[in-house]
Amino acid sequence: MTAKRKAPISDSARLPAGLVQYAPLGLLIAAALALLVVSSVRPQLGEGVRTRSTDLLAPALSAVGQPIGALSNLLTTLSNLTELRAENERLRTENDRLRAYQTAVIQLEAENKGLRDLLKMPLVTEQREVVGRVIVDAGGPFSRNIIVLAGNRDGVRTGLPALAAGGLVGRVVSAGQNSSRVLLISDLNARVPVLIERTRQRAMLSGDGGATLRLSDLPTDAQIKAGDRLVTSGAGGIYPPGLPVGVARADENGRVVVEPIADLTRLEMVQILDPGTPADLLTPESSQPLPPALRGGAGGR
Amino acid sequence: MGENEHWHKVSDSARNVAPFLLVLLLTFISVVPLQVPGYSGIAPPLALLAIFYWGVYRPELLPAPAVALLGALQDILTGAPLGQYMLIYLLVQASLISQRQLFLAHAFFILWWGYALIALLAAIVLWLIAAAVLQTLPALTPFLLQACMGIALFPLVAWLCHRLSRLLADDV
Numbered sequence: 001m002t003a004k005r006k007a008p009i010s011d012s013a014r015l016p017a018g019l020v021q022y023a024p025l026g027l028l029i030a031a032a033l034a035l036l037v038v039s040s041v042r043p044q045l046g047e048g049v050r051t052r053s054t055d056l057l058a059p060a061l062s063a064v065g066q067p068i069g070a071l072s073n074l075l076t077t078l079s080n081l082t083e084l085r086a087e088n089e090r091l092r093t094e095n096d097r098l099r100a101y102q103t104a105v106i107q108l109e110a111e112n113k114g115l116r117d118l119l120k121m122p123l124v125t126e127q128r129e130v131v132g133r134v135i136v137d138a139g140g141p142f143s144r145n146i147i148v149l150a151g152n153r154d155g156v157r158t159g160l161p162a163l164a165a166g167g168l169v170g171r172v173v174s175a176g177q178n179s180s181r182v183l184l185i186s187d188l189n190a191r192v193p194v195l196i197e198r199t200r201q202r203a204m205l206s207g208d209g210g211a212t213l214r215l216s217d218l219p220t221d222a223q224i225k226a227g228d229r230l231v232t233s234g235a236g237g238i239y240p241p242g243l244p245v246g247v248a249r250a251d252e253n254g255r256v257v258v259e260p261i262a263d264l265t266r267l268e269m270v271q272i273l274d275p276g277t278p279a280d281l282l283t284p285e286s287s288q289p290l291p292p293a294l295r296g297g298a299g300g301r
Numbered sequence: 302m303g304e305n306e307h308w309h310k311v312s313d314s315a316r317n318v319a320p321f322l323l324v325l326l327l328t329f330i331s332v333v334p335l336q337v338p339g340y341s342g343i344a345p346p347l348a349l350l351a352i353f354y355w356g357v358y359r360p361e362l363l364p365a366p367a368v369a370l371l372g373a374l375q376d377i378l379t380g381a382p383l384g385q386y387m388l389i390y391l392l393v394q395a396s397l398i399s400q401r402q403l404f405l406a407h408a409f410f411i412l413w414w415g416y417a418l419i420a421l422l423a424a425i426v427l428w429l430i431a432a433a434v435l436q437t438l439p440a441l442t443p444f445l446l447q448a449c450m451g452i453a454l455f456p457l458v459a460w461l462c463h464r465l466s467r468l469l470a471d472d473v
Contacts, residue, residue: 022398025365029391032369036384040434046383053377061378064326065333072336137334137341138379141443142431144342145380146334181380188435209342209443265338 047174054136054147055176061135062149069268128274130154134267135179142209144184145170148270151178155274161232161239162270167261168192168232168245169270180272185213185245186264193235194245199223202233205245205258211265212257213246224248224256240275316469320362323465324351324371327458332378343443345451346375349423350458352390353416356397357404358466368394385430389423412459417452424448 039046080087132150150156152175162169162182170184185192186207194205201224204217218224228248234241246258327347334341348371355363372387379386396419397404404412424444431439 022395025391025395025398028365028369029388029395032372032384032388032391034384036382036388036430039383043382050377050380050383053374057374057378061329061333064329068330068333069336076336134334136332136378138332138344140344140379140381140427141342141447142435142439143380147378183380188439209439211339263338265341266336267334268336 051174051176051181054179054181055151058135058147058149058176058179061147062133065135128155130156130272130274131269132156132180132272133269137267142188144187144190144207144209144264145173146182146184146267146270148180148182148272149178150272151176151180153177156180156272157274159238160272160274161243162272163243164262164267164270166244168239168243169260169262169264169267171239172272182270182272184264185260186210192239192245193233194230195233195241196222196224196248197229197231199228202235203230205230212251212259215248215256215258226250226256230258240273243273317362319465319469320351320355320359320462321367321371323462324348324355324363325374327351328371328375328378331375343446343450345447345454346386346389347451347454347458348375349390349393349420350416350451350455351462353393353397353419354459354462356394357401357412358462360394360397360401362469365391365394382430382434385427388430389426392426393419393423409456409459413452413455416455420448420451421445 035046130150132148132154134146135149136147138145138147146169148156148162156172156175158172158175160172162171168185170182170187170190172180173183174181183190184207185205186209188207188209190207192205192213194203195201196203199222201219201222202217203215203219203222205213205215207213215224215230226249230245230248232239232241232243232245244261246260248256248258251257325348327350331344331347335344352363352368352371368390369387372385372390373383375381375386375390376383400415404415424447425441427447428439428441428444431444
């Protein structure tokens with residue numbers, strides 16, 4: 001009889017113990033859910049914490065990443081050994097082609113300088129660049145961003161464009177003291193106003209987390225074909241104009257997609273470009289009036 | 302005597318933080334660049350595998366606040382909305398409260414199967430979060446691929462955790 005009475009007391013005593021044991025987990029789940037809702041509605045709220053934490057962790061990430069990157073590179077090299085001869089041949093052909101381009105560039109540079117001298121326009125040499133090593137390449141299926149080991153201390157600030165292998169990679173969305181986060185152009189939220197270099201028609205490039213970019217907002221009479229290069233248009237002031245972004249090609253369904261010039265899937269180093277503020281670029285010399293002979297049509301530049 | 306006690310305390314502390322440090326290291330490894338084309342888009346959160354392991358075998362060594370901290374760290378490093386991985390990791394830990402006895406009583410294959418099930422459910426939750434944040438339905442395939450990568454790597458991470466667990470037990 002006594003035993004029968006004691007059993008329920010024992011069970012009820014165990015229940016609060018379980019509650020006490022799992023209450024912190026329940027509370028943390030509720031807190032995580034609340035944080036998720038708040039950070040989804042106001043993404044900028046936690047940005048300061050994110051930037052400071054990344055700054056703090058940057059040395060450790062760099063230390064962990066270096067041996068892993070070296071090992072990965074070694075494995076890639078070993079697996080590519082069989083293709084070395086073909087790769088060598090391809091590089092030789094590309095080198096010949098680039099030499100021809102180099103000659104053309106030298107000629108154009110000289111011609112450009114001559115024209116600038118004629119207009120009494122100074123050469124724009126204020127552009128600065130910072131090269132940073134990629135220490136985090138993460139994101140997940142739809143979010144694509146990297147963390148670069150270069151920050152405010154090196155002159156990096158929010159909004160600057162990042163390039164690799166001569167092609168646009170993305171832009172700095174937050175910059176800490178010694179590290180910065182770059183949102184890649186392949187991110188689902190990334191939008192890049194572009195020009196089709198051949199036709200000078202404007203369009204919009206957007207990412208979908210994959211290897212290629214989608215082209216939208218093309219004019220109805222747009223003429224685009226495989227091999228057309230796309231460069232930033234500078235519209236909206238997000239990116240400076242003229243930065244190479246990608247090359248158009250048709251996908252397996254016949255739709256036009258854009259292949260980024262930079263290999264966004266294997267980023268090791270990126271170049272963060274500071275084109276300088278307009279005040280940097282203006283010198284008293286550049287604000288001089290045009291020579292009388294060039295006033296009129298040429299003055300429209 | 303006093304010195305021995307001191308070293309015993311240091312050893313105890315090291316044992317308590319070792320699982321956390323291992324998961325932290327796995328978090329770092331899962332986000333550093335591997336130079337493998339397309340890998341970063343489907344790189345599995347390696348930390349989740351270890352959190353699952355410790356949640357089954359030694360939950361006392363990785364308590365909920367530590368799991369929450371590791372989730373926040375994953376959010377910070379990957380640029381995910383804050384709270385996303387924190388929630389996923391904690392939900393995985395919560396799911397183990399009722400299931401860990403089952404996993405403990407069976408062979409490794411059942412544990413692997415259990416992880417596969419939980420990883421796929423976590424992928425669907427991640428996909429739903431992405432849909433809510435982006436206000437559009439993204440493709441489910443990359444999320445499932447990410448989960449499959451984790452499932453494939455589970456034996457390796459479980460072996461690592463097992464080795465550490467044995468090391469800590471020998472140290473007692």
